[in-house]
Amino acid sequence: MKRSDELRTFFRSWAILLTVVSAVHAADKPSSTDDPAVAEQLAVIARVGPLGAGSSEARIARDALARRGPEILPALLVAMDTRNVVAVNWYRTLFEEIVSRESAQESIQQTRAFLLEYARDARRTSRPRCLALALIERNEPGFTATWIADRLGDPEFGYEAVAHALAAGEQALRDKNTVLAKSEFRKAFEYARDGNQVSQAAAKLKTLGESVDAVKHLGLVVDWWLVGPFEAPEKTGFALVFEPEQRVDLAATHSGKDGKSIGWIRHHASDKLGQLNLIDAVATTREAVAYAYAEIEVPQAQSVQVRCGADDNCTIWLNGRKVFGREQWLNGTRFDRFITPITLSAGKNTFLVKICQGPQHRDPEVPNPWSLQLRLCNAEGRGIVFRPISPNPDDERAQ
């Protein structure tokens, strides 16, 4: 070989190696295999993207890797720790094919320590963690049920851990061990971030004579000032601007639907998950808009999330600045439907929320709800601590 050819070959090899390394690096997933051929094929799959790009190359790489055995499972799991969900599915078809082979079972057992460590690692993306756990479960039926109990607070397994605590509490009740039952339900309540789980744990504790505050736990805003209904024909309500959007004056009266004079009223949402029913609180009506206003106080400035659901649509102003708006008629008020990051100021913060009411379906039996649910929490869904303020319209002109 000539010197120039040698150099060309040398540089080409380096170029290939660099391409592989950069592709793997770009996908944020270092390979755990020492075999460069495996790393290169994983990197080919990592390059699949939108519009079906890279699929035919991925198929070739996938088929080549499918001829390997369980020794590549750790590398596959590491490769799966990526936000490229298309690539993840390519890896997964490969993973499933390898683990389904009868001959692979013993070798899989040898990777148990890696699988367990991987499943434990909450820094990794959720789905491959579940896959690692499922593989242990496949060889050790019943493992998950006991392991999951310690995963309270885990972003992926936390829900199941709370469900486990709730089930353990129920079992303790059946065993007439109320001390243990209370302990399990308390634990479930403390770690629950899902509305249903919070309600369930709270109800169980109540039957055991222990009172907990689900509203505070979730950071639900339940004390409101309301005004409405404003006239908003058909589906114009989301775009129409009424006086409260320009200035909130709790002592003011406004011209409402059908020319009626409307003013702000105080309302406490007594629903156990803080859902505000505007039909009960404001009016049974259609093609209208209502506003809800609340003031809260926090000790220091902080970044939090406002999580809300409303029927219909939802627009939120924080301290006079619009922070969220979504036009979705018939969207339904569902727990944590919309999540928006916001920054609260130290001291007083004001929330103004606009909720529309759409036209009645031509069938009068079709329900037409009008409601709002709004809470303030951290990124993990735990309600933040705040103090509701009750502004006095006689001596305070809000905002």
Added chain:
Amino acid sequence: MSSSIKLQSCLMLSLVIATATYVQAENWPGWRGPQRTGVTTDTGVPTTWSSTGNVLWKTSLPGTGISNPVVWQDRVFITAAEGRDQSELHVLCLDRDSGRIRWHQRLWGTAPTVFYYPKSGLASPSPLTDGERLWVFFGTGDVFCFDLDGGLLWQRALADEYGPFENRFAAASSPLLFQDTVILQCDHYGASYVIAIDGNTGANRWKSDRPEAWLSWSSPQLTQVDDRFELVLSGSEKLDGYNPVTGQRLWTVRGLVRECVPTPVLGAGLVFVVSGPNGAHLAVKPGGSGDVTETHVVWRNDRGTSFVPSPIVVGERYYLVDDKGIASCLSTSDGKLLWRKRLTGKFTASPVAADGKLFFTNESGSTLVLDAAADEYRELACNELGEDVYSSPAISQRRMFLRTTKHVVCIGTK
């Protein structure tokens, strides 16, 4: 008759029988069968069955779903979804004769949503095959293409590419095959669109935005006017015709109500569309351009419409059962009511027809068999399967394939 003539006659008869058998052994390649109308030329499907009688096999399914089984020769394809956020997706291939699982692919959905309808989960759209490839679409917005042995060929994560599906019950529209493109109607709260994807590569052929569209779970339909193909989309409050080659909108008919689920059906040169809960049935002459509401609506009937089940046309009759079980038969030519009857139970599944019979399956798994040749309501049988059914049946090769809430059940005679 000489022996040679006898032999010739026997051979001819054998050929006729063989040909007839071949012609009648039709596949069920996607949502609502070979023409997306619920009708097949297949014959010999049993008229009677029970939870055990005429049940050839029964195979358990993971998770939930209301996609209908798809049948191609000796393979049956079905989808399902499960998990707290329904992000665990399943694609299964069963053996037509035994129900044995030939392959089972497990995948993750790109944009899992907690906002799905418990009855259907995120596996509402039915699979689609051309005999070489299988395309599946899920409520997560993911489209997968496999070869018939289960090998992944490509995936599109539409929710990642064009925004998450914001839809009360998750996307439910079933893919349509036009030549070598897979067409998907993606109507939802967010930016709605219709997209044509190269069936071989997954690349876009075209994408047409539908900014005025809103919630809809209806599946696209294909019709032909002279030598022009038209893609027909039933969306909230209107019906649109598109050029399936370019994605250009051709015509619009107004007058539907919000939230359309049923798929338009074809017959007598017309497109029949059902318009949302308590809307109207419309018979529309395809073709034209622009707003053809005043010129192309042949008839309109404001009574007896369904929210979910699609209609079916057999001969000159148009049949529909609404969600509460009121069945109607209208004349295709003028929309006049021929008969109306309250059936037992509630309905989610759409009716199917074969061999001069109509099959209406209710949510309790009871299938009413009606005579499609009769001018009046004529019941032939009522078969109890003993399991809840929300999915529309498939008919292929003298068998019916019913997806219950737990199984795929194959009904036929041995």
